[in-house]
Amino acid sequence: MTHQPRESFKSPRFAQPATFMRLPHVTDPHGLDVAIVGVPFDGGTSYRPGARMGPREIRAQSSLIRSYNHFQKVAPFDRLNVADVGDIDAPPVSIEKCYDAVEAGIGAIAGAGARPLVVGGDHSISLPVLRALARRHGPLAVVQFDAHIDTWDEYFGGKYFHGTPFRRAIEEGIVDGKRFIQVGIRGPMYGESDFDFHREHGITMIDVDQVKDRGIAALVEDIRRVAAGPAYVTFDIDAVDPAFAPGTGTPEVGGLTSHEAQRLVRGLGGLKLVGADVVEVSPLYDGPGQITSVLAANLLFELLCAMAV
Numbered sequence: 001m002t003h004q005p006r007e008s009f010k011s012p013r014f015a016q017p018a019t020f021m022r023l024p025h026v027t028d029p030h031g032l033d034v035a036i037v038g039v040p041f042d043g044g045t046s047y048r049p050g051a052r053m054g055p056r057e058i059r060a061q062s063s064l065i066r067s068y069n070h071f072q073k074v075a076p077f078d079r080l081n082v083a084d085v086g087d088i089d090a091p092p093v094s095i096e097k098c099y100d101a102v103e104a105g106i107g108a109i110a111g112a113g114a115r116p117l118v119v120g121g122d123h124s125i126s127l128p129v130l131r132a133l134a135r136r137h138g139p140l141a142v143v144q145f146d147a148h149i150d151t152w153d154e155y156f157g158g159k160y161f162h163g164t165p166f167r168r169a170i171e172e173g174i175v176d177g178k179r180f181i182q183v184g185i186r187g188p189m190y191g192e193s194d195f196d197f198h199r200e201h202g203i204t205m206i207d208v209d210q211v212k213d214r215g216i217a218a219l220v221e222d223i224r225r226v227a228a229g230p231a232y233v234t235f236d237i238d239a240v241d242p243a244f245a246p247g248t249g250t251p252e253v254g255g256l257t258s259h260e261a262q263r264l265v266r267g268l269g270g271l272k273l274v275g276a277d278v279v280e281v282s283p284l285y286d287g288p289g290q291i292t293s294v295l296a297a298n299l300l301f302e303l304l305c306a307m308a309v
Contacts, residue, residue, distance in 0.1 A: 002081040005067055013063040019084040020119070021062045021301065026083040032114040033080040034307060036300075037105065038087035041098050042282075044124025044162040046155060048249040050282030054296070055087055055119040057283040061290050062297035069305040072266055076301075076308035085109070090125075095160045099128040106132035106275075117304060119296075120279030122249065123150055126234050127165040129277060133232060134174035137274050141179035141231040142166065143223055145239040145264065147186050147252040149205070151197045162249075162280070170201050177201030181226040183219060183264065184208050184239040187252035208254060216260060220267030233268060233276040233303060235261075237296055245295055247286030258295050265302040269309030276303045 006022040019025050020036040029035045038055030045051065068075045076082065088105035090098040106129050109116045118129055123146075134140055144150070144166065151167040153159075159168065169175040178201070186208040198205055204226050211219060238248045241255035256264070278296050286292045 002077055003083045004077050018056070018059040018063065020059050021065050021067070023082060023084045026085055029085055029109045029112040029114045031081060032083055032112070034082045034117050034304060035109045035114040036082065036084040036117050036119065037109060038119045039090055039102055039121040039125045040087055041090040041092060041125055042122045042249070043092060043095050043098060044122045044160065045249050046161055046163060048282060048285060050284035051120060051122040051249060051280055052092065053283045054121060054281035054293070057290060057293040058119050058278070058281060058296045058300070059084070061293040062300070065297060065301050069301070072269055072302070072305040072309055074305050074308045076304050079308045082304065095124060098125070099160070102128035103132045107135065110136045115273065115307060116275045117300060118275070118277035119300065120277055120281070123162040123234070123236050123279045124160060124165055125279065126277055127160070127168055129275065130169050130174050130232060131172070133275050137230040139174060139176045140274065141227040141229055142175050142181070143227050143231060143233045143268065144180070144182045144236070145184050145234070145261070146182060146236040147184060147238045147255055148236070148250065149182060149185055149194060149198070151203070152194070167197060177203050179226055179228060180204065181223055182206065183223065184211060184256050186254055208256070211256065211260070216263045216267065219264065223267065224271065227271055229272060230274045231271050232274060235265070235276070235278045235299055235303070236280045237278065237292060238280055240295065245292040247282050247284070247292030248280050249282050250280070261295070261299060262302055265299055265306060268303070268306040271306070273307050278303070
């Protein structure tokens, strides 16, 4: 018998403590297929803070989501045993100690046979998640939806912040650059040399103009071709235009629409997904109706459905 969200005809959506889609809260991941886990940390941000509050608000806004996905033709809770395992208590004042806690927490989830669906937090948290999953699955393919490349080197002399996780991951051998694809990249850069690391490691980068010009179906084919084998999906909410997702730390104009984001994630069904995250939601800067958190919650649901397909 799989876990199911609370029934909205028996328990109002605004009642009870907030868990993702009103799923049961469990502390032991054994027996789960997918574990929803929060990482409320934003010590890796370089501009506006607040992503540490993302997991709480995203859970609250997820209460409206119904359990059947018409577009992916799947009821994920009938196929997968899913529960909310709460948050990893990441120390807020040390990124290295945060990494230790996240790597241990995700390692425990993966060791129990569950796939982590991570609610961030800033994008720096993807690195310890990848470390833990690569120990179990080997070097991973990565699908990154983002406005920014996040493969820069150092920031104020530090090796770790939300602009470096995928450079570090490739350097550490936990991500295969030739199976790494970035979608939605845009905004000003420091120079053409920003892409030297891409050329050196065979990273596929699809900028936002290509997304708009080529269309979703063609891009999904590219993603599916590149992300072979065990794959991790990371969705930085700033991949979406701030008209649709203002609540983020480093907004960039000219991004994906909410609908494009949904369709891209829906195209991932059938990939060998070993985990995923949605990061960089900062409720402090959100618009009316908490629209960024609403979108993030729905993207998490689409990712869960892609795991179930």
